[in-house]
Amino acid sequence: MENSEEHKIVSFKTYLIILVSLICFTLLSVFVTKIDLGNISIIVALSIAAIKSLLVFSVFMHLYYDKKMYSIMVAGVILLMTLVLIITFLDYGF
Amino acid sequence: MEQDTHDHYDHEGSKLGMWLFIFTELLFFGGLFIVYGVSRYKNGIAFSMSAEELDVTIGTVNTIILLISSATIAMSISSIQMKKAKLTIALLSVTLILGIIFLINKYFEWGAKIDHGLYPGSDVLQQFGNGETLFFGLYYFMTGLHALHIIIGMIFIAVMIVKVRNGKIHADRFVQLENAGLYWHLVDIIWIFLFPLFYLIA
Amino acid sequence: MSNSNLPNYLEYKGKYKGIFAWIFSTDHKKIGLLYLYSIMSFFIVGAILGLLMKLELIAPGKTIMEAKSYNAVFTMHGITMIFLIVVPGIPAIFGNFFLPILIGAKDVFYPKLNLLSWWLYIIGAAIALSSQFMNGASPDTGWTFYAPYSFRTQSNVLPALIGAFVLGFSSILTGLNFIVTMHRMRAPGMGWFKMPLFPWTLYGTAWIQLLATPVIGITLLMVVAERVLNIGFFDPALGGDPVLYQHLFWIYSHPAVYIMILPAMGVISEVIPTFAKKEIFGYNAIVISTLLIAFVGYFVWGHHMFTAGMSETSLFAFSFLTFLVAIPSAIKIFNWLATLYKGSIVLKTPMYWAVSFLFVFMIGGLSGLVLGAMAINVHLHDTAFVVSHFHFIVFGGVGFAFFAGIHYWFPKIYGKMYDAWWADTGWIVFFFGFLLLYTPMFYLGIAGMPRRYYDYVPEFHFANILSSFGAFIMIAGLVIIIINLFRSAKNGEKAEVSPWGGQTLEWTISSPPILENFEEIPEIK
Numbered sequence: 001m002e003n004s005e006e007h008k009i010v011s012f013k014t015y016l017i018i019l020v021s022l023i024c025f026t027l028l029s030v031f032v033t034k035i036d037l038g039n040i041s042i043i044v045a046l047s048i049a050a051i052k053s054l055l056v057f058s059v060f061m062h063l064y065y066d067k068k069m070y071s072i073m074v075a076g077v078i079l080l081m082t083l084v085l086i087i088t089f090l091d092y093g094f
Numbered sequence: 095m096e097q098d099t100h101d102h103y104d105h106e107g108s109k110l111g112m113w114l115f116i117f118t119e120l121l122f123f124g125g126l127f128i129v130y131g132v133s134r135y136k137n138g139i140a141f142s143m144s145a146e147e148l149d150v151t152i153g154t155v156n157t158i159i160l161l162i163s164s165a166t167i168a169m170s171i172s173s174i175q176m177k178k179a180k181l182t183i184a185l186l187s188v189t190l191i192l193g194i195i196f197l198i199n200k201y202f203e204w205g206a207k208i209d210h211g212l213y214p215g216s217d218v219l220q221q222f223g224n225g226e227t228l229f230f231g232l233y234y235f236m237t238g239l240h241a242l243h244i245i246i247g248m249i250f251i252a253v254m255i256v257k258v259r260n261g262k263i264h265a266d267r268f269v270q271l272e273n274a275g276l277y278w279h280l281v282d283i284i285w286i287f288l289f290p291l292f293y294l295i296a
Numbered sequence: 297m298s299n300s301n302l303p304n305y306l307e308y309k310g311k312y313k314g315i316f317a318w319i320f321s322t323d324h325k326k327i328g329l330l331y332l333y334s335i336m337s338f339f340i341v342g343a344i345l346g347l348l349m350k351l352e353l354i355a356p357g358k359t360i361m362e363a364k365s366y367n368a369v370f371t372m373h374g375i376t377m378i379f380l381i382v383v384p385g386i387p388a389i390f391g392n393f394f395l396p397i398l399i400g401a402k403d404v405f406y407p408k409l410n411l412l413s414w415w416l417y418i419i420g421a422a423i424a425l426s427s428q429f430m431n432g433a434s435p436d437t438g439w440t441f442y443a444p445y446s447f448r449t450q451s452n453v454l455p456a457l458i459g460a461f462v463l464g465f466s467s468i469l470t471g472l473n474f475i476v477t478m479h480r481m482r483a484p485g486m487g488w489f490k491m492p493l494f495p496w497t498l499y500g501t502a503w504i505q506l507l508a509t510p511v512i513g514i515t516l517l518m519v520v521a522e523r524v525l526n527i528g529f530f531d532p533a534l535g536g537d538p539v540l541y542q543h544l545f546w547i548y549s550h551p552a553v554y555i556m557i558l559p560a561m562g563v564i565s566e567v568i569p570t571f572a573k574k575e576i577f578g579y580n581a582i583v584i585s586t587l588l589i590a591f592v593g594y595f596v597w598g599h600h601m602f603t604a605g606m607s608e609t610s611l612f613a614f615s616f617l618t619f620l621v622a623i624p625s626a627i628k629i630f631n632w633l634a635t636l637y638k639g640s641i642v643l644k645t646p647m648y649w650a651v652s653f654l655f656v657f658m659i660g661g662l663s664g665l666v667l668g669a670m671a672i673n674v675h676l677h678d679t680a681f682v683v684s685h686f687h688f689i690v691f692g693g694v695g696f697a698f699f700a701g702i703h704y705w706f707p708k709i710y711g712k713m714y715d716a717w718w719a720d721t722g723w724i725v726f727f728f729g730f731l732l733l734y735t736p737m738f739y740l741g742i743a744g745m746p747r748r749y750y751d752y753v754p755e756f757h758f759a760n761i762l763s764s765f766g767a768f769i770m771i772a773g774l775v776i777i778i779i780n781l782f783r784s785a786k787n788g789e790k791a792e793v794s795p796w797g798g799q800t801l802e803w804t805i806s807s808p809p810i811l812e813n814f815e816e817i818p819e820i821k
Contacts, residue, residue, distance in 0.1 A: 009175045045290035052286045215525070225535055
């Protein structure tokens with residue numbers, strides 16, 4: 001198999017920007033959950049976690065630079081997990 | 095073993111294999127997240143009460159440690175592509191050390207909990223009730239399994255350091271390093287979700 | 297085209313000699329045969345266990361064993377047949393042997409990992425079977441390990457759980473290997489939609505192996521933790537939820553049915569066009585329905601739990617989804633029938649198996665719809681009807697397709713022809729025995745005979761006698777088939793390159809194939 005694909009070199013600067021924003025999001029989620037928002041606070045915390053993982057997936061794990069196929073696969077797997085979770089909860093929440 | 099023609103190098107193929115492995119890991123933890131979700135749904139108050147026993151500061155510090163280590167291993171891949179082997183080794187070593195610090199924190203955290211008698215089957219937990227028992231059962235099981243993945247990842251990274259030093263991994267052949275990175279990021283992503291689910295629901 | 301002069305893979309002298317030339321070989325063909333021999337050995341064990349059960353049920357009351365031994369026997373029958381035979385089954389044997397050949401590759405993408413998968417399979421099997429020989433009773437939970445009994449029973453459940461966990465790893469690695477192989481190693485010119493149908497079904501299967509098996513892995517680990525560490529995930533006494541165990545178990549184990557049946561469908565999709573001398577009807581429809589089955593098959597697990605006390609919403613959703621997943625399976629049946637229509641059909645042994653596959657698979661599928669309807673399910677749940685349905689689908693589906701495959705590819709694997717008369721005789725005896733064994737169980741189930749009991753009321757006697765006789769006839773057929781193949785592999789006539797006139801790539805290379813299959817990687821136009 002030929003191996004002619006060019007591999008993009010991601011700059012240190014990009015990684016550092018992402019790192020700083022990841023840390024900010026972490027602190028934000030700690031801060032938000034300190035305020036009493038009731039049930040909403042866990043939703044906020046999980047949404048922030050979702051954003052953080054999106055950043056890790058797309059930049060650290062290079063999904064943004066790689067072939068689209070990988071992104072589609074990851075999206076498919078996450079969709080599958082979500083559907084399984086939702087369908088399981090049909091037995092508990094409804 | 096008997097066919098040397100297998101020694102072909104296919105960067106994309108190897109990376110695809112690693113991604114597929116990561117998917118199985120995601121589903122592996124996915125099963126646990128389902129158990130967590132259902133248990134929490136049925137024992138919401140007990141879960142919030144138990145979460146107060148966990149130290150948010152240690153959790154936050156550990157989160158940040160893992161995030162930094164993720165960034166350093168990502169940077170090591172850029173530096174091997176720029177043909178800077180020494181920098182690569184330095185960055186990988188930093189990653190490794192951060193992994194060790196994470197585990198040390200974890201050790202003290204677990205130790206403190208166990209000293210307070212908070213472990214599955216303990217007398218203290220039995221006085222609390224079922225929800226608390228479940229919470230700590232899940233806490234130990236999920237963070238323990240995560241720590242196991244950290245250890246595997248660290249072994250993976252240590253092997254990479256050796257291979258970079260031997261020149262087996264270089265600017266034209268670095269897919270193994272990339273795969274090690276992918277694995278480490280996966281461990282990071284799982285922690286990104288474990289952190290709010292255990293520490294931030296008080 | 298004639299056979300090549302290069303040494304074939306069976307004669308090739310590698311680094312190791314004797315048995316080591318097999319158990320350390322990374323040649324996908326040898327690994328396929330390793331799986332064939334190990335799976336067939338376990339199959340004989342499982343079949344004997346099944347026969348013992350049928351012998352016990354030949355008369356009411358105790359016939360040859362006590363209730364406790366009966367529980368142990370059906371548990372071991374289930375664990376062996378499911379985890380050791382039908383789950384790896386066709387992908388591990390024919391997938392390993394023919395996937396690289398069918399897509400025009402020299403081997404799979406990770407040959408060493410492939411060998412590791414086999415080793416993990418053997419290690420997992422050894423751990424699981426060790427539960428029989430350790431101190432204490434052998435496992436009696438059924439292959440489902442339902443909570444809370446699975447952590448309350450004193451029997452040796454632990455080795456069975458750990459064995460199943462290791463077997464899961466083997467299954468995952470095989471799936472991973474196949475996906476990468478199909479993505480990266482197709483011969484030049486072979487686009488995705490030029491790939492034969494057997495690889496396509498392996499592709500769907502591999503994704504299920506990859507994405508469903510980890511769930512059972514973690515579930516089994518949690519049961520281990522319950523037993524060893526006293527954590528109460530599923531223990532109601534410790535706040536856990538036993539129905540949640542059933543959810544997780546079936547999130548894997550229902551898709552696992554598709555791990556078993558999809559490759560079987562793939563084999564049939566290869567055999568039928570060859571013997572109808574026609575191209576397969578509706579290639580695209582079969583590919584798409586394969587992927588649809590793989591996807592929708594994830595979301596129907598709850599139909600195993602209709603009487604477990606789920607919410608009404610789930611009952612409705614799962615029943616609905618179950619009917620939905622029947623559609624792509626039916627599409628395939630119509631495609632095969634349409635392929636036969638106006639073909640010039642040649643009735644040889646593989647074709648007999650393929651056509652009888654259609655018959656038993658239809659009965660299995662339609663009885664599955666009966667069970668998918670909620671109201672009827674409540675009546676039939678945990679009766680002999682379920683056992684019959686399950687065996688029609690899994691044994692009828694996978695077993696018949698496996699025998700179709702082995703009789704189809706045997707000349708290629710060994711380079712020898714088998715004795716067709718004995719092969720046909722084996723088929724008709726087996727087929728007749730199969731029907732006699734399982735058909736009475738439909739009746740028994742409707743009449744109300746529960747499964748997993750060593751005893752029954754006298755009214756059920758006659759049907760049980762029929763069923764037990766069927767078991768003996770079927771085993772007789774099995775013996776004929778195995779002896780015939782075994783002898784032919786040694787002494788059969790030499791096979792040509794393409795004895796059936798098949799159109800896929802394996803029929804262009806010599807029988808048996810040379811070490812790396814192709815003297816020159818073919819170009820597909």
